[in-house]
Amino acid sequence: METSIIQVQNLSVELGNQPILREVTFSVQRGEILGILGPNGAGKTTLIRALSGILPPAKGRVEVMGRAVHRLSESERARLIAVVPQARHLPPMFTGREVVQLGRTPYLNWLGNLSAYDRNCVQRALERASAVELAERQVGELSGGEQQRLLLARALAQETPILLMDEPTTHLDLHYQISLLESVRHLVDTEGLTVIMALHDLNLIGRYADRLGLLVEGRLIALGTPEEILTPDLLSPVYRVPLQRLSSGDGGRPIILPTVL
């Protein structure tokens, strides 16, 4: 029997009376990576923010392990769901370790004193995100890829069953894109984490996700395996570009390219 850890029912979200998400329904199983794709302005970021509980639903509900997300307190939520944002405008004077320590916030009191367990947790998170060598360096001197690793480590330090990632590879070069997604895949496979990730790059997300959801104008118009979703028939009209599908050399996941290439 499948256990669904996240259930989204009929979710509609408005920003300033403007409908952004319209009646989105899906569920996510424990231990899978769900990739969210869609053109610019389709509502990917809004979906991630709504799932993280910081945007209230206009209609419908988001449930995590049977509990309505927007009714939980901030700290209750942050013990269930961690968000890996894009690495932008991080405070430059913090050290890597200080950044990751803030992941313990939902477990700390007003003073924020860390216990031995918390410190241990931070160290393990740094190790799991391959960010140990960044711990004592200042954020301002790190590259975008290194900062992104710290944010992954910070999310892991929250010890949540669920990770949400919003375009985590946007400012990264190819090497860092692959290594970050490899890390995430490894964590999901070895630790049973559940990941929902919005990503622009069709082929990257197709390579690392178990299932893909296609978001267009705030509606989830398709949900399925990469094999089912990455088809020119489905995607060409959505991206308004003629697309072709190649099968990758080793018989793995399909690859989608604009026909002009």
Add this chain to the structure above:
Amino acid sequence: MKHTARPLLFSIPPLVLSLLLSVAVGSVFIPPAALFHLLGVRLAGGAIPAEWQTFAVILFDLRLPRTALMLLAGAALGGSGAAFQGLFRNPLADPYLMGVASGAGLGAVLVLTGGLPRTLAGYFTVPIAAFAGALLTVAVVYSLARVGRTVPTTHLILAGVAVSSFTGALTSFLMLTSTGELRRALVWLLGGAAIGGWRPVWGALPYVVAGLGVLCTSGHALNVFQFGEEQAQQLGLPVERVRVIIIAAASLATAAAVAYAGIIGFVGLIVPHLMRFFFGSDYRRVVPLSVLGGATLLLLADVLARVVMAPQELPVGMITALSGAPFFLWVLQRTRQQVY
């Protein structure tokens, strides 16, 4: 809080030195020997030698209360400046530039010109009125400056300047139309401890201690705020509640300082910058160190105010503005280059 020893080592000696200067220096110089002897005698409860009787009066009735008041005001301004800068992630946030101080001033003048301070109970309501004025101002400035989810530096300062001019004009109007003693209110507004004695010290003390007590423990929350409100919320910080607590505490401390020591600008701007520059941007350190540094800076400015044109005294707010305004421009330059 592992690395607090070194910053404290650098912060406490200057504070002690400025305290000594503040009690010793002025129109009459009290030599160190007399100073320590008098303090010792007073603490031990002994009799004061006849030849030092004048020194004793100056020391215990003028210098010590004034020093104590400047210590409290400087600490309040430094600590609340650090908290505002951290909360709004804005290097130019400062109780003075944001208009919080002039809002507090308006509240205080409303009560002062209303004739209330003639009674002792009325006297102690001044900081409460100032607190209300400060809170109202911060709410107005913040909502004017807010663009979506961010508070851009320039917006905050522009809104602060506008609201500050408005409340300043109202304050002037109230003072001109009041029948009270105008000069005293004017000196007070320029940041001079015009009302002598211990009463202002006792009046300010509970509010400053309460406000700074909260702020000094809020370093962790302010650290989380450095990543922006959205991430702070996703990290499990109850953002709305924390923001209200910190604004209220910082406004309370500012209001108490303004109510009894007048409007003193730029201390809350300069000190947190210096502390971050020397000791890093961990707000668990920045806030308490800014409390100490604010006290030191204002005490030194007050000493300067007494000696620059001796025997005439300048309002201390003039001294802090003379040194603070160029500093402000330098910070503005740095923010444009995105160094913060």
